[in-house]
Amino acid sequence: MLVLVTYDVATKSTTGQKRLRKVAKTCENYGVRVQNSVFECIVDATQFKQLKLKLMDIIDSEKDSLRFYQLGTRYQSKVEHIGAKESFNVEETLIL
């Protein structure tokens, strides 16, 4: 299924910047970055749970926020892209 992960991390302090980097790195391991703090992850239920737990461990729930949008397995019709930086879908032909 496709899960959209978005986050907001308060970066005023250096610890906040550290958290931001960690969150981004973790998301990178599970999906493709489509915008600055937006990731599209194609994962199964277990992987999704792992990702969620890892992210919850990193963030400071007083200052930061996470949002997960579950778009299911038939997500093609639900996503539309306009403008620059078109990303690729890991379930389509991957030729680099």
Add this chain to the structure above:
Amino acid sequence: MRKLLNTLFVTTPNSYLALKGETIVVTAGEDHLGQVPLHNLEAICTFGYMGASPKLMHACAERNISLTFLSTSGKFLARVVGESKGNVVLRKTQYRLSDSTNESAKIARNFIFAKVANQKWILERMTRDYPMRIDVPAFKKISATLSEYLQEILMVQDLEILRGLEGQAANHYFRCFDQMILQQKDDFFFKTRNRRPPTDNINALLSLAYTLLAKDVSAALENVGLDAYVGYLHRDRPGRASLALDVMEELRGVIADRFVLKLINKKIITGKDFFAKENGAVLLTDEGREKFINAWRERKQEPLTHPYLKEKINWGLVPHAQAMLLARHLRGDLEEYPPFLWK
């Protein structure tokens, strides 16, 4: 049945594959070509001179992702193989059976039976789908000949005779091959099968399709814990994945040949997608190869009901299903190896 994951094809020359966290990063010089999480991948297949970091090979071996290196023309060069995990008992049984020519012949017979049966059904299907465009009586005649071969194959206990019958059956089948090309007759004609290097368009396509299929079958066999290099029909030869070639026999026609015919008949690939080298070798251009790979992946996603398992899977999982069935036979759970009989 498990989910079929995606294959990453890398065709940009001089690119470098590296591991970053849990992802593979592809770069070419300063350019960042892409980054893909490894858990979305089943295999990585590279064309040309690719560098890959040992760390990445390590990660691929650990996660059972097959990493294959092909030359620009699609010729197989190397595959990164991890620790042979899985069942030692299973592998030893595989070796023991391969040492006995009698036992080998029993399994090999099923591979060949399915190969000829599938070829026969390809011809039969053509007569059904295009009765006005092909020479139906000729097809029917060859189909009947193949039926006779099928009867004979069932009786044979000897590997040499089996190979002979296979060759003769293939001869008959390839005699019809040219007629199955319905479009673009000027650019595509089939005389005989030639390879190393292929010297006409059709043979170039067939060779690439067989290479990709062999890679898929090898990976599937390794996945269930079998040794892809110890075969039954194909004897041991250093560097030859004999068992993969064995299992591939039954899939050649239904997967590779039909795929190539479709590319031509639907005009996905045209005469412009090829170029010839001075030595007579015919190769696909970069765009041609891209179209080929694209169609190959789409084909792998198409669904079918497995004739033996009666389970809905996609074509890309057929090699895995067959590898699993072969392992079950070697373990003794199945009396005979059920080959893939397509209709």
